[in-house]
Amino acid sequence: WDVIKPNFLRxxxxxxxxxxxPRGLNASFIALIPKVMDPQVLNDYRPISLIGCTYKILAKVLTNRMKKVMH
Structure with missing residues (x-):
């Protein structure tokens, strides 16, 4: 944490x-994870979304602040 803390705070x-x-911060990537050993069709895969941690942390902080205001 000591290494990345200054960057997050900035x-x-x-x-x-x-x-x-910054543009691209909320970019995400879709990855297909096989559900079975030998996938043959699209239903044999499970899609997952890969989102950067900075965006996730920002979303969580904003959500927590909004909860305080909404209550």
Missing amino acids: FFDEFYVNGVF
């Missing part, structure tokens, strides 16, 4: 000042 500071985040 990112959050910039986000709160500017109200925007």
Whole structure:
């Protein structure tokens, strides 16, 4: 955490000042994970979404702040 903490704090500071985040931060990738040993058709795969952790943390922080306001 000590290695990445300054980068996260800088990112959050910039986000709160500017109200925007860098393009591509919310980009995600779809990966297909085989459900069976020898997949033959599309139903033999399970799709998963790979989202960057910075976006997930930002979404969680904003959600928690909104909960406080909504209650």
